[in-house]
Amino acid sequence: MTNNITDLSQVRRSVDQANGLPNAHYIDAGIFDEERHALLYGQWAGLAVAADVPEPGDAIPLSFLGMPLLLLRDKAGDVRVFQNICRHRGMILVEEPKKIRGAIRCPYHSWCYSTKGDLVSTPHVGGPGQNTHEAVERDELGLLEVRSHVWRDVIWVNLSGDAPAFEDAMADVIARWAEFDKPLYHGGADSRFTLEVNTNWKLAVENFCESYHLPWVHPGLNSYSRLEDHYNIESPDRYSGQGTMVYRQLKGENGELFTDFEDVGEKWNEQAEYIAIYPNVLLGVHRDHAFAIILEPQGTEKTVEHIHLYYATQDTDADLRATNTKMWKTVFEEDIFVVEGMQRGRHADLFDGGRFSPVMDSPTHCFHSWVAGQIETHRAKKRAAE
Amino acid sequence: MNEALHEAMLAAHEDHDSAALIRLYTQAADLANDVDAACFFLTHAYVFALEAGAPEVAALRARLVSHGREVPVHEEAARMLNQSITRPASASGGKTG
Numbered sequence: 001m002t003n004n005i006t007d008l009s010q011v012r013r014s015v016d017q018a019n020g021l022p023n024a025h026y027i028d029a030g031i032f033d034e035e036r037h038a039l040l041y042g043q044w045a046g047l048a049v050a051a052d053v054p055e056p057g058d059a060i061p062l063s064f065l066g067m068p069l070l071l072l073r074d075k076a077g078d079v080r081v082f083q084n085i086c087r088h089r090g091m092i093l094v095e096e097p098k099k100i101r102g103a104i105r106c107p108y109h110s111w112c113y114s115t116k117g118d119l120v121s122t123p124h125v126g127g128p129g130q131n132t133h134e135a136v137e138r139d140e141l142g143l144l145e146v147r148s149h150v151w152r153d154v155i156w157v158n159l160s161g162d163a164p165a166f167e168d169a170m171a172d173v174i175a176r177w178a179e180f181d182k183p184l185y186h187g188g189a190d191s192r193f194t195l196e197v198n199t200n201w202k203l204a205v206e207n208f209c210e211s212y213h214l215p216w217v218h219p220g221l222n223s224y225s226r227l228e229d230h231y232n233i234e235s236p237d238r239y240s241g242q243g244t245m246v247y248r249q250l251k252g253e254n255g256e257l258f259t260d261f262e263d264v265g266e267k268w269n270e271q272a273e274y275i276a277i278y279p280n281v282l283l284g285v286h287r288d289h290a291f292a293i294i295l296e297p298q299g300t301e302k303t304v305e306h307i308h309l310y311y312a313t314q315d316t317d318a319d320l321r322a323t324n325t326k327m328w329k330t331v332f333e334e335d336i337f338v339v340e341g342m343q344r345g346r347h348a349d350l351f352d353g354g355r356f357s358p359v360m361d362s363p364t365h366c367f368h369s370w371v372a373g374q375i376e377t378h379r380a381k382k383r384a385a386e
Numbered sequence: 387m388n389e390a391l392h393e394a395m396l397a398a399h400e401d402h403d404s405a406a407l408i409r410l411y412t413q414a415a416d417l418a419n420d421v422d423a424a425c426f427f428l429t430h431a432y433v434f435a436l437e438a439g440a441p442e443v444a445a446l447r448a449r450l451v452s453h454g455r456e457v458p459v460h461e462e463a464a465r466m467l468n469q470s471i472t473r474p475a476s477a478s479g480g481k482t483g
Contacts, residue, residue: 102439110433123433129425131456 005379006031008372010353015365020353021372026200026346032300036065038378039279039371041159044169046281046294047071047148048155049308050079051186057100057115061092065297067159069146070094070104074115079150081157082143086111087119093143104143117143153184153310154281154292172235173277179268180285182261184310187321191309193329199339200346201280201297204305205367207339208293209233209276211242212360218334232363233275237370240363241275247286250327252320258288261312276363278370288312291328301343307332387414404438407431412446425455432456 010019024031047064048071059072061084070084070093084093086106093106093113103112103120112121119138126133147158149166151174156166163169174181186192197204207213211230214221226246233241247270249257264287272286282293289311296304309325345351356365391414398406411431418424432446450456 101437102443103436105433105437112433112436121433121436123429124426129422129429129455131429131450 006375008376011368011372012376015356015362016358018356018365018368020356020364021202021368022353023346023349023351025371026203026343027300029300032200032297034375034378035371036297037160038375040065040297042163042374042378043279044149044156044158044163044166045279046154046277046292047081047157048294048306049153049186049292050150050155051153051192051308052155053079055099058097059094059100059104059115060097061094064157064159068092069157070143071155072100072115076116079148079155080115080117081146081148081155082117083146085144087141087143088122113143117145119143152180152283152290152292153186153308154283154294156281170238170277173239173275176235177273177285179263179265180261180290182264182312184290185312185314185316187309187311187316187325190318190322191325193307193325195305195307195332195336197303197305197336197339198301199303199343200300201295201303202367202371203339203342204295204303204335205276205278205280205282206364207335207342208274208282209241209363209367210361211244212357213338217338218331220330232360233273234363234366236366237278237373239275239277240366241273242363243271243273246270247272249286249288250320250324252317252323256317256320258311258316258320258324259313260287276367278367289324293332305332387417391417404434404440407434408438408440408442408446412442415449421453425450425453428453429455 006022006024008021011021012018025035045064047069048060048062052060053071053073056073056075056077059070062069062071068084070082072080072082074080085091086093086108088106088109088111091106091108093104100115103114105112110121110123111119114120119141121131122133122136122138123131125131125136147161147163149156151166151170167174211227211232214230215227229244229246231243231245233239233243251257268287272284274282274284276282280295280297282295284291289309291310292308294306296306298304307328309321309328311321356362391410394406395410395414398410408431411427411434415424415427415431418427428446428449432443432450434440435442435446447456447459451458
């Protein structure tokens with residue numbers, strides 16, 4: 001393990017002169033912990049999707065970078081994220097997905113909370129059968145709520161609590177995809193899958209946001225989506241990705257199509273975009289469907305990709321949906337050997353972070369530059385506090 | 387508490403049978419010889435009712451309040467506790483906490 005210090009000066013140079021992030025940013029536990037705060041806790045990070053808790057009362061315990069969280073939909077229908085602990089003794093409140101029918105009861109001493117997080121019962125707190133005590137002010141002891149926001153069905157959380165408001169932080173990408181600001185319908189059980197990948201989460205971002213690899217890793221795309229049909233997308237310090245000018249709709253055996261997002265505009269007839277929103281959410285939009293991938297970092301060299309497909313209408317053709325899921329699963333599985341190979345490559349101690357194609361790799365460099373900038377800011381704050 | 391009631395309670399705990407827990411702890415409260423013992427059992431009945439979103443919540447709480455063992459629920463909390471889970475989930479939408 002290093003002392004959390006890596007030289008990032010080369011990373012912040014222009015793409016034609018820069019090196020990629022040093023190996024330690026992929027394999028070192030100390031750096032992983034540093035990035036947990038600098039890149040994930042301090043931003044709006046993807047946690048889950050609202051479709052995970054479709055009905056009021058649905059509750060799911062989650063662990064995000066080791067922090068126990070409770071995702072639920074309250075009785076009014078709003079999605080909320082809490083730290084999954086009782087304010088009494090810090091006991092884990094909910095151990096497995098469940099329906100909260102009334103209140104959330106701590107299994108230890110039975111303190112109870114509403115689905116909005118209010119502490120509503122403190123049994124025996126003043127002695128047997130005495131359920132109040134002046135020292136225990138329920139109003140001050142509600143569940144610890146994490147800032148959250150739902151956009152494109154993704155539940156974004158800001159664990160540090162001090163990021164700019166979501167609408168401000170994401171204003172650029174929200175505006176870019178304003179035409180897709182329509183109701184999204186999760187395709188259901190056959191439209192979600194997870195991939196467990198032996199790689200650092202950042203390599204999944206890096207691979208997603210460039211089109212350079214497409215003809216080599218996804219040869220099936222060559223027939224209609226050639227490399228020259230793609231363009232780079234870069235919004236420094238926010239997101240990067242790629243777009244294509246030749247999206248073709250999936251057609252069923254009898255010519256069935258998915259319904260388009262309403263009034264999405266002519267521009268999107270054959271155009272589609274794929275954007276990595278920093279830190280860990282990968283989104284794709286097409287005229288007739290969309291997807292969201294949430295990268296769950298589970299350690300320096302392990303990432304779980306949670307993939308969800310969405311449509312413009314609630315009812316879609318099941319066969320066509322299954323074909324679409326299979327198609328995307330094939331594509332994302334084709335990427336696994338690449339991100340795992342690059343991960344293993346990070347143990348080659350002479351590797352200097354690599355050099356970028358100034359033309360084809362600029363979205364990747366955009367991400368590296370953001371990572372380096374965030375870490376440098378984090379280190380500067382830490383030094384100032386010492 | 388008689389042995390049969392005690393055994394029934396253990397079985398209800400084992401089965402996570404909230405309706406039985408509410409009923410049996412209420413029964414134990416009704417059979418108790420003094421107000422402290424009654425409120426002990428009432429507290430358990432109330433907590434299990436609260437957890438289950440059971441209709442007995444209001445009456446059990448009122449009994450505890452009448453003995454000074456719980457505070458009267460204010461209007462907002464009453465609405466919150468009694469609100470039934472009927473509202474359908476929206477497909478997507480925004481909310482910043």
